[in-house]
């Protein structure tokens with residue numbers, strides 16, 4: 001195999017290793033059960049990961065037929081919506097694992113036979129579709145982790161690889177950025193999804209952005225100041241959500257009975273760490289917190305400008321399912337612009353609705369991004385502690401409904417230049 005093909009095979013294996021390790025401690029019962037209407041049974045994810053890999057790396061590249069033609073629709077995310085996945089006739093765990101292995105062997109054969117240097121086929125040029133499949137699996141393990149975090153304490157203990165790093169000292173609150181025109185989107189060469197392209201010129205006005213993400217301590221101050229009881233801090237949609245949800249704190253926080261708050265992370269429950277980066281907040285909570293702080297959320301373009309040149313390696317960012325939670329404020333490195341912790345820890349809500357960049361072209365299928373464009377979805381940036389390296393890049397765009405908070409998301413403040 002060429003060096004490029006070997007690197008692609010390594011990235012496929014890296015994603016698979018995480019999938020295996022995460023699910024190893026899970027009981028067969030919890031594997032098969034749908035734990036939330038928002039998330040699939042983990043066992044569906046396993047079969048879906050195999051079916052997606054088979055579609056793109058085996059069926060499309062070699063023309064070989066499906067190993068499970070009867071399950072093509074069952075494992076298609078559009079054909080079998082989440083609400084129906086617990087009743088779908090999916091493979092049992094043994095068969096799903098065999099399906100994963102069988103597909104992977106065929107995919108590696110396809111990789112060995114692919115001409116990655118031939119630019120005429122955009123699907124295989126520089127290994128695009130192989131990286132797409134590796135990143136798809138990585139993204140599914142992050143959503144599986146959202147599901148595992150929902151399990152009551154005691155049912156799942158994640159395979160932690162390093163302790164949560166403590167904070168890096170006092171914060172310098174604001175970083176001033178001059179704005180101007182900058183290249184936004186994914187540069188050529190490396191893998192990126194269609195919605196990150198094309199690279200285009202974007203102009204932003206001068207602005208200020210917080211050096212660090214909002215901490216749990218800052219959010220405790222918002223709560224102590226009546227933040228969840230003051231409609232004037234919330235958008236109309238946000239207040240309606242708060243009333244409907246009865247939200248009084250971020251998800252997985254609970255009162256300790258003595259006026260304080262506990263947070264649960266998987267099997268562990270303990271006092272909220274005031275220095276820790278805030279996580280499990282909806283965009284509505286993020287908007288309200290920002291209004292209370294006399295600030296706003298950054299736009300997606302402001303976020304990307306602030307993050308230009310930010311490193312995403314293991315020394316610079318808390319990602320890749322190593323510590324299984326956000327670190328203390330300032331524990332990880334600064335971007336050249338001066339902000340810390342942009343990559344990893346918690347996704348950061350922006351104020352921008354998910355939409356196409358000028359000149360967007362869906363590739364290789366419109367169901368990844370294009371069908372989600374529009375005002376319903378809000379962009380999140382930067383990745384979380386659960387995001388694998390293949391998805392931890394400055395140009396990567398995540399999106400979700402503003403009320404979602406089972407995702408590993410918090411916020412960073414911004415404001416117009418004064």
Ligand SMILES: [Fe+2]
Nearest residue numbers: 048052077136
């Ligand atoms: Fe998927």
